Amino acid sequence: MTNKDLANVIFPDITMTIEDYEKMYPGRELKEGAKVTRFAPSPTGYLHLGGFFQAIIDYNLAKKTGGVFYLRIEDTDQKREVSDATALIMKTLEHYHIMPNEYEHDDKIIGSYGPYVQSERKEIYHAFIKYLIEIGRAYPCFCSAETLNAIRENQEKKKERTGYYGRYSTCRNLSPEEAIRKIEAGEPYVLRFKSEGDFERKFWFDDLSKGKLYLNENDQDVVIMKSDNLLPTYHFAHVVDDHLMHTTHVVRGEEWLSSVPLHIELFRAFGFKPPKYIHTPLILKQEGDIKRKISKRKDPEASMSYYIEQGYPVEAVIEALMTIANSNYEEWHTANPDKNFMDFEFSPKKMSSSGALFDLEKLNNISKNVISKMDKETLYRYSYEWSKLYSKELQDIIEKDPEYYKSIINIEREQKKPRKDYETYGTILKSIWYMYDELFVGNLSYDFKNITDEKEISIILKTYMDKYFDETDDKDIWFQKIKLLCDELGYASDMKAYKENPENYKGNITDITTVIRVALTTSSMTPDLYELLKLIGKERTEDRFAKFYC
Numbered sequence: 001m002t003n004k005d006l007a008n009v010i011f012p013d014i015t016m017t018i019e020d021y022e023k024m025y026p027g028r029e030l031k032e033g034a035k036v037t038r039f040a041p042s043p044t045g046y047l048h049l050g051g052f053f054q055a056i057i058d059y060n061l062a063k064k065t066g067g068v069f070y071l072r073i074e075d076t077d078q079k080r081e082v083s084d085a086t087a088l089i090m091k092t093l094e095h096y097h098i099m100p101n102e103y104e105h106d107d108k109i110i111g112s113y114g115p116y117v118q119s120e121r122k123e124i125y126h127a128f129i130k131y132l133i134e135i136g137r138a139y140p141c142f143c144s145a146e147t148l149n150a151i152r153e154n155q156e157k158k159k160e161r162t163g164y165y166g167r168y169s170t171c172r173n174l175s176p177e178e179a180i181r182k183i184e185a186g187e188p189y190v191l192r193f194k195s196e197g198d199f200e201r202k203f204w205f206d207d208l209s210k211g212k213l214y215l216n217e218n219d220q221d222v223v224i225m226k227s228d229n230l231l232p233t234y235h236f237a238h239v240v241d242d243h244l245m246h247t248t249h250v251v252r253g254e255e256w257l258s259s260v261p262l263h264i265e266l267f268r269a270f271g272f273k274p275p276k277y278i279h280t281p282l283i284l285k286q287e288g289d290i291k292r293k294i295s296k297r298k299d300p301e302a303s304m305s306y307y308i309e310q311g312y313p314v315e316a317v318i319e320a321l322m323t324i325a326n327s328n329y330e331e332w333h334t335a336n337p338d339k340n341f342m343d344f345e346f347s348p349k350k351m352s353s354s355g356a357l358f359d360l361e362k363l364n365n366i367s368k369n370v371i372s373k374m375d376k377e378t379l380y381r382y383s384y385e386w387s388k389l390y391s392k393e394l395q396d397i398i399e400k401d402p403e404y405y406k407s408i409i410n411i412e413r414e415q416k417k418p419r420k421d422y423e424t425y426g427t428i429l430k431s432i433w434y435m436y437d438e439l440f441v442g443n444l445s446y447d448f449k450n451i452t453d454e455k456e457i458s459i460i461l462k463t464y465m466d467k468y469f470d471e472t473d474d475k476d477i478w479f480q481k482i483k484l485l486c487d488e489l490g491y492a493s494d495m496k497a498y499k500e501n502p503e504n505y506k507g508n509i510t511d512i513t514t515v516i517r518v519a520l521t522t523s524s525m526t527p528d529l530y531e532l533l534k535l536i537g538k539e540r541t542e543d544r545f546a547k548f549y550c
């Protein structure tokens, strides 16, 4: 009996060969230098920031070179699978405008290299494993969990490397006859790769980000197919898929770096050229003095849904990630403020190799900046769309009077140095609530700063309202009138004069505008007071002031 017989006993129905599949999936016709990248998440119902980070790098690399970016769902570990997980992944990619060219979703396969869901590729994997069995590079292993535990304990006791390799991999020595006899007797088994590597030998591996690494060869006979669902493990499946889908660049987390020797050996066993690899650093978070891995369990911001729910603009999240992807991104973006991340030449070499710090404070600053540069119609549209999904309160406010809302968010916008008030769509209401009478109720707290005397506050507001307030004034006239009010009440309208002789005055123009501002809004830090007064209008302003008349 031969290995071929063994292969036929294990996969009696598999008739397709590797050559057949290679004909089915011929090389892509792309121009020289075009990169083919993929985002290959497991459908766990959660899209981690780290995975998304890889996806934007994939997208950038493929699009900039006229290549292809595709989505592959890696669901071979079906215990972890969650239904609708693909929908969440697609929704997120769509939201961030990084749609793959090829994918599978809603029973539709877009692209000629599918299926793009691993569990639908079972037969393809079986053909490839069958070939490895035929050439003596894969074999069934009948060792039970107890036997494997005993091997490990023994290795630990002797302080040896653990695993199924060398003299410990006893099943590799079974003859095809013995293996067939055990299979026919119904003994359970898994399929293992038969390594030819020597752990004592080293080889050079060129990671496009980390540079040349001197790694030990693989000598582990790893499991390539489990017995429960007859699906291959990640190691094996990605080799087959990246080969047949003609991936040129694999961008993945550095937790896979230690598996590189195995992956390279698997590609070589088939005589395939491995793709180029870019291993991305862990995404870290600063906590006090320490930097730690951003964690799915502890940090809401580890999930991509966080940014959507909070209302961060798309560009802000991408920009924050690009600043950690490439150290020179920020400088480039400051020099080219009107360009976006797709104009940037990403360089794997410039990626930090020791962990990338993702700072929410920094994201907030970027986001404030991005929002401040939107014109009012754009901000209106985005914030309204967001509110419909995540904030009934904002939605109601906007729908009641869209034009009023637009005028509010337009204050100090559409100018050279726009005001940076809002971090997210979710914080807009926190900044503008006082513009709405229905929210301007309850126990409001006022702090008039330097002026504390109730009588004085009343005089300022009343005099202003009775003698100087006129909705039709332009800004210059409005300001002249504020100055007249100061002069009338004994406050300095000219700061220079005030600084020279403060004792001549009760206070200065800022004290006056603070009283007006606080009575109008409760806040001493607001956008342009002239604009606020104009929008709130005489009648509502008077109502707000009247609370302080005595």
Ligand code: GLU
Pocket: 039, 040, 041, 042, 074, 234, 238, 250, 251, 252, 253
């Ligand atoms: N499915 C793997 C993961 O989610 C992807 C690794 C890769 O991109 O090759 O970690």
